[in-house]
Amino acid sequence: MVFVPWGVSKVSSQLSPEDYHGDNSGMRSLGRCVIIVLVAASGLVPAAGQPPADPNQERDFLSRVRRLTIEGKRAGEGYWSPDGTRLVFQSEREPGNPFYQIYTLDLETGDAKRISPGVGKTTCAFFRPNSDEILFSSTHADPKSKQYQDDELTFRASGKERRYSWDYDPEMDIWAFSEKTGALKALTTAKGYDAEASYSPDGQWVAFSSMRDAYGRALSPVEQKMLEENPSYFGEIYIMRADGSGQKRLTTEPGYDGGPFFTPDGSRIVWRRFDERGLIADVWTMKPDGADARKITDFGSMSWAPYAHPSGEYFIFASNKLGFENFELFIVDTQGVKEPVRVTYSDGFDGLPVPSPDGTELAWTSSRAGGSAGQLFLARWNHEKAREALKNAPPRRPAKPS
Amino acid sequence: MKRTLVAALVAVATVQTVYPQAPAPAASKARAHVEALASERYEGRLAGSAGERLAADYIVGELQRIGARPLPGQRDFRLPFEFTAGTRDGGSTIEVIGSGASGPRRFAARPDVQALSFSDNGNVTGPVVFAGYGIVVPESQEFGYDSYATLDVKDKVVLVLRYFPEDADPKTRGVLARYADLRYKAMAARQRGARAMLVVTGPSSPNAGETIPMSFDTALAGSGIVAASISARVSEPLFAAAGQTLALAQKALDSGNPHAAGFAIPDASVAVGTVVVREKQSAANIAGYLPATTAVSALNKPWVALGAHYDHLGRGTHGNSLADKADAGKVHFGADDNASGTAAVLAAGEALAAQPRRRHVMLEFWSGEELGLIGSSHFVNAPAVPLDQLAAYINFDMVGRMQDNKLTVQATGTSPVWGRLLEQANIAAGFELLVQQDPYQPTDVASFNQAGIPSLNFFTGTHTDYHRPSDTADKIEYEDLDRIVAFAVAIVRRLGDTEEAPPFTKVDQQTQSGGGRAGVRVFTGTIPDYSTEVKGLLLSGVIGGGPAEQAGLQKGDVIVEIAGQTIANIYDYTYALEVLKIGEPVKVVYLRSGERKETTLTPGARK
Structure with a gap:
């Protein structure tokens, strides 16, 4: 059962979770981003249903909701510049290219500017603090990337539709773009998907996710099958210096580890870990050397895309706790002592939350405007309300064993 | 905003210039x-x-x-x-001639004969052909329904039933309803050479036996044919001449069977005169x-x-x-x-x-x-x-x-x-x-x-x-x-x-084709929210005392199914409404706060 949180095509958006049963295409993900999950025919679907009498509502946390992106089929993953005046995001709006490219959005003029090469697929950008660099992942160096574009355009022109998916292109590498010179340099070159990268607060380190473990060694028949059906199974967290040197693996558990971000003081990395089957994900933290890994949520659902509030007091993340297709934003204290608190209350997809550097605003990706694809949204963030709600939250309840 | 049919149903070059933030507005001019x-x-x-x-x-x-x-x-x-600004009947008449001993019968009162608002003004005398519901589904729809398939109506007066077959299955009704608009029926009759079209409302339809009030119709283009509605009383001698009654003739057609045909009426003719006064x-x-x-x-x-x-x-x-x-x-x-x-x-x-x-x-x-x-x-x-x-x-x-x-x-x-x-x-x-x-x-x-x-x-x-x-x-x-x-x-x-003017792109019209719409006969008292795209029909309110309110529906509900038809958008809803029957309760499935619920709604009549 494949589910695409925000990239739902017109067709798939009309499917109920049951329609995905028997589809064996496995868990997929879009960068740190969109997760598409297989639920086997045995059917492990996170329990739907409304929680009892919720004391909060969306406007308690988010006010003056505004839509940032309009052009193009879909957009998402907006990350703030350190000075809070711009966002870098991915959007399907390049003429002749049906895949994401990377753009900066000036929040004063409203002008969007492409910074990626325009060719191939890209994803997961991030501003480097104290620098003119922006990193992102791209396949533009693959000679076949233009062919893939044309194939996709031909497919779309045929009028057919299919579920939006992300293919973990093994040619995806992480690049650093200089806004001053326009130069682009590769930070990774390994075979296998390298993406979901972010800088440390001092701009000296990069945490990222890679599926390189699937290459360069003999795979067992079971592993070989996983690579064909569900390559993200091989996703692990890595760290490297900002120049790409000193690449080091931090996680070894089977199942997809991805979406790492540093906490505001740089002392820890927060990321999401899927179980082996790719059905359940939870928020984890660890030290930047991989030590002291701790599970922060035990939410019995797909909980992912965690990002720390600049206060360092809590993480904001997305989960489908309330219904398989209904991703909402939640907050949880950084120690995972309390039960997570719901933040958004809108139909469709809400995910990929990123607070502004001053903590007063939140950028996130949502399909709340209708239609099928996600777009970037921005709202005022009520930090005091978030603190209060966490204070009043009950202690963490262990998820029921599946 | 114009109340459309839908409403009636329910009752690049980057600009590099830097623009300053909008200045703080003075007191609202608006x-x-x-x-x-x-x-x-x-x-x-x-x-x-x-x-x-x-x-x-x-x-x-x-x-x-x-x-x-x-x-x-x-x-x-x-x-x-x-x-x-409006139309009114300026003195239309009809005379039924022949058919046995009864002699000519002339009708001139509005309860018996009334021009349709789009009628040409004129006098036509001729033999009469009953053409069933007078519906022609275009061949492009691959449905196969043509009230005229076996009839020769050239230079004759066509008599048709209002609306569409009352007892057909919902899918058939859904298709036929789209081609049951009176203008479309008039066009079909004209294209087959008829000189006039008379409309009578059968006893199993709403507004049975009555003439059709002259609707406010601003679309001026005349239909190129004399067209009037008549009462059941006027039609009686015509059906009698064919050894029929209006009720029997309607009953034969109400299943929606495409092979049920109309018939020529022997030994009788009519003289119809229409006078439509359009107030400019x-x-x-x-x-x-x-x-x-x-x-x-x-x-x-x-x-x-x-x-x-x-x-x-x-x-x-x-x-x-x-x-x-x-x-x-x-x-x-x-x-x-x-x-x-x-x-x-x-x-x-x-x-x-x-x-x-x-x-x-x-x-x-x-x-x-x-x-x-x-x-x-x-x-x-x-x-x-x-x-x-x-x-x-x-x-x-x-x-x-x-x-x-x-x-x-x-x-x-x-x-x-x-x-x-x-x-x-x-x-x-x-x-x-x-x-x-x-x-x-x-x-x-x-x-x-x-x-x-x-x-x-x-x-x-x-x-x-x-x-x-x-x-x-x-x-x-x-x-x-x-x-x-x-x-x-x-x-x-x-x-x-911007130096270059924006290029224009033609957007294909989402719905429909063909002839026109039957118009909706039922009243549900729902007010759709046109501004929000949801899967289903989001209600921005319900009319007080209307069927929707009586069914317990309220603002914010999303109707996803009515009478067994799934509703993905307002167009689906429109089509679904077209085939509802007045007074006949239907199941409505809706979402309230994400929870799926059911109720029963009994449509009322829209006049």
Whole structure:
């Protein structure tokens, strides 16, 4: 059962979770981003249903909701510049290219500017603090990337539709773009998907996710099958210096580890870990050397895309706790002592939350405007309300064993 | 906003310039305009009325005040046009001749014979052919239903039943309903050579045996055929001549069986004379412009236009009011619809008058919108400025009731530049924009789309005061209205400064084809929310005391299934309604706060 949180095509958006049963295409993900999950025919679907009498509502946390992106089929993953005046995001709006490219959005003029090469697929950008660099992942160096574009355009022109998916292109590498010179340099070159990268607060380190473990060694028949059906199974967290040197693996558990971000003081990395089957994900933290890994949520659902509030007091993340297709934003204290608190209350997809550097605003990706694809949204963030709600939250309840 | 059939059912080059943030607005100019236009003095601004003329005077005064000029070649801001304000029967008659001993029988009273509003005026005498429901489904639909398949009606008078087969399965009814519109039936009869069409309503249909009230019909084009409705009484001797009755003839057809045929009526003929009196009235669009502040010679399309309709329903006497019985005949103030849009254009014009302009800015105010986009259609058909000079048109219709910061922008499919322009302008404006590509909207933007002009329409959503006397100025969200004005001004400035005019893209019409619509006979009392795209039909309210309210439905519910038909959008809902039966309870499945619920709704009759 494949589910695409925000990239739902017109067709798939009309499917109920049951329609995905028997589809064996496995868990997929879009960068740190969109997760598409297989639920086997045995059917492990996170329990739907409304929680009892919720004391909060969306406007308690988010006010003056505004839509940032309009052009193009879909957009998402907006990350703030350190000075809070711009966002870098991915959007399907390049003429002749049906895949994401990377753009900066000036929040004063409203002008969007492409910074990626325009060719191939890209994803997961991030501003480097104290620098003119922006990193992102791209396949533009693959000679076949233009062919893939044309194939996709031909497919779309045929009028057919299919579920939006992300293919973990093994040619995806992480690049650093200089806004001053326009130069682009590769930070990774390994075979296998390298993406979901972010800088440390001092701009000296990069945490990222890679599926390189699937290459360069003999795979067992079971592993070989996983690579064909569900390559993200091989996703692990890595760290490297900002120049790409000193690449080091931090996680070894089977199942997809991805979406790492540093906490505001740089002392820890927060990321999401899927179980082996790719059905359940939870928020984890660890030290930047991989030590002291701790599970922060035990939410019995797909909980992912965690990002720390600049206060360092809590993480904001997305989960489908309330219904398989209904991703909402939640907050949880950084120690995972309390039960997570719901933040958004809108139909469709809400995910990929990123607070502004001053903590007063939140950028996130949502399909709340209708239609099928996600777009970037921005709202005022009520930090005091978030603190209060966490204070009043009950202690963490262990998820029921599946 | 015009109450469309749907409404009636329910009752790129990057601009590099850096734009400063919109300056803090002074006291709301828009507010004064809304409060004036939606006051008693203008009596609901019905096209052709004294109230409309007074409202026009107000707008002209404001245009003069902000320094706008009449359009080039015009002496006045007023651009008058004529329209049909109503139709009435001026003395239609019918005589049944022959058929046994009864002798000629002549009928001249309205309960027995009444011209259809689109009928030609004329006298026709001839033999009669009963053509069943008179429905022809085009071959392209691959359905196979032609009431005329076995009949020769050339130079004869065709007698057809109103509506469509009453007992057919829902799918068949759904198809046939789309081709059961009286105009479409008249066209089918004419195309087969008939000289006149008579319509009778069978005993198993609503309004059984009655003639059809002459509807308000502003679409003037005559149907090219004499067409009248007759009472069951008039039809009796005709059916008798064929050894039939109206009831039996209808019963034979009501299963929807495509092989059930009509028949020629032997030994009888009719003489029918129709007199339709169309009352012409005069109304006026208002248009002025702010000349560009620099030479426009380098620009291939040196105009941009802002527009809104300023007419409304008067006292709601033209069949498009949703007023409760208790409020019937009261002034419909139309504060949101569309004093708000009129105010927005005036306020945007005033702001633009104080700024440099690379393009001429046309400010247009339409009349006759509520009667069928008459004013704007008239303008695009006989434009005071050649339309190939017009870079873009921006319309405002119902922009005074913003909720939760949500602004709907429609018709964005008309040009590829809109996404980028809206995105840029909204960074400063900060709306939660809902973007709809479809330009086939029930407002004047449709006229400009039809004319191939890149267009936008701004809309803040419908509400329970829509088309009722309770749409008053005190309910307008003025702060948000001012923000919409600032947003529009920013877009016009960006448009104005772009060298290349936006290219036009034709958007395919989502629905339907063919002939027309049966019109909906049932009344459910639901008010759809047009501004939010959800899977299903989101209700922005229900009419008090209506079937929907009685079924327990309320604002915010999303109808996903009715009478076993799944509802993905308003069009599905329309089709589903067409085949409901009055008084026959149906199951409605809806979502409330995400929870799936069921209820039973009993449709009432719409006359």
